[in-house]
Amino acid sequence: MPPCTETPAGQDSVTILEVGPRDGLQNEKRIVSTEDKLKLIALLAECGFTRIEATAFVSPKWVPQMADHAEVMRRASRGRGVRLSALVPNEQGAIAAIAAGADEIAVFTSASETFSQRNTNCSIDESIGRFVPVLRRASQARIPVRGYVSCAVDCPYEGPIAPSQVAKVVARLRDLGCAEIALSDTIGRATPERVSEMVKAALNEAPATLFAGHFHDTGGLALANVDAAWALGLRIFDSAVGGLGGCPYAPGAAGNLETAALVGHFAGRNIETGIDLGRLRSAEEWVAQLVRES
Ligand code: HMG
Ligand code: MG
Numbered sequence: 001m002p003p004c005t006e007t008p009a010g011q012d013s014v015t016i017l018e019v020g021p022r023d024g025l026q027n028e029k030r031i032v033s034t035e036d037k038l039k040l041i042a043l044l045a046e047c048g049f050t051r052i053e054a055t056a057f058v059s060p061k062w063v064p065q066m067a068d069h070a071e072v073m074r075r076a077s078r079g080r081g082v083r084l085s086a087l088v089p090n091e092q093g094a095i096a097a098i099a100a101g102a103d104e105i106a107v108f109t110s111a112s113e114t115f116s117q118r119n120t121n122c123s124i125d126e127s128i129g130r131f132v133p134v135l136r137r138a139s140q141a142r143i144p145v146r147g148y149v150s151c152a153v154d155c156p157y158e159g160p161i162a163p164s165q166v167a168k169v170v171a172r173l174r175d176l177g178c179a180e181i182a183l184s185d186t187i188g189r190a191t192p193e194r195v196s197e198m199v200k201a202a203l204n205e206a207p208a209t210l211f212a213g214h215f216h217d218t219g220g221l222a223l224a225n226v227d228a229a230w231a232l233g234l235r236i237f238d239s240a241v242g243g244l245g246g247c248p249y250a251p252g253a254a255g256n257l258e259t260a261a262l263v264g265h266f267a268g269r270n271i272e273t274g275i276d277l278g279r280l281r282s283a284e285e286w287v288a289q290l291v292r293e294s
Helices: 020-027 034-047 069-075 091-099 112-121 124-140 163-176 192-203 222-231 259-268 278-294
Strands: 013-019 053-054 085-086 102-109 145-150 178-184 212-216 236-239
Touching: 013 069, 013 112, 013 259, 020 034, 020 053, 020 145, 034 053, 034 069, 034 278, 053 069, 069 091, 085 091, 091 102, 091 124, 102 112, 102 124, 102 163, 112 124, 112 163, 124 145, 124 163, 163 178, 163 192, 178 192, 178 222, 192 212, 212 222, 236 259, 259 278
Parallel strands: 013 053, 013 236, 053 085, 085 102, 102 145, 145 178, 178 212, 212 236
Antiparallel strands: none
């Protein structure tokens, strides 16, 4: 994974991964046009993001909103130093994402068996098996792979998830060779206390540098959850422009943590994000209009 933003000596920095074009637009009722997706990615690249999750190479029958994945990935503007990642569930997705020029790949499994079945039609174990050829192909293409652990705190079907279950899935992704693991509060109901317990369990399996925090904001505590994870050493966080998002297979999951709120939060603590907040607000206005029209 690319290094954090360069900052003056002594100043803390954080990497924000913008997931709006994927984790946001996958959940919009109206399918956003390819041209509008490309415009959104270009606007975000101009804000200074070094990493943007651009699309998902998943089945168009399952998520029609991402059906234009190959065209989006092929045509998206990277700007200076931007790396575009693609969410993939299996080898078929990895082959297509790499062919379209993805700079990073993200695989996704879950700490909840039921969510794994509902989201990808397979068990956690089967999902990990599907990742083996994905990791092999990414290694051949010399691109890094992030692994998501969805439902790391709560599952919409099973309720609270034990931190020990998250740790088990983390260990599997670590052993597979994931360069980063995103601990994800898919339905956004976590509290800082429960995030701390979950992250501590994950830290028994790998150092903080391997982890990212991915918090949805249903309960309005996503920023507090970021702080809880930050206190335990995490320095990579996901968010979506305009707070877009949700998961079509996670009923009750509201939007992702809003990127401008996250950037503002870190700015207030003198932590460098490398993001131009003015440009981000313009991108946000544009996306709000786009979604209103949906
Ligand atoms: P399946 O129906 O069990 O798969 O779906 P299959 O292997 O039987 O294939 C069925 C059809 O899908 C076939 O096409 C395949 O070619 C096609 P047909 O012959 O019927 O025309 N197919 C594909 N097409 C494009 N790209 C692919 C691909 N693979 C198979 N990669 C599958 C299994 C995993 C494909 C399906 O369940 C799926 O695509 N699920 C994705 C669901 C999804 O994207 N959910 C939202 C992700 S958000 C999330 O998970 C949480 C996260 O954001 C973190 C957080 O917030 O917590 C990551
Ligand atoms: Mg998400």
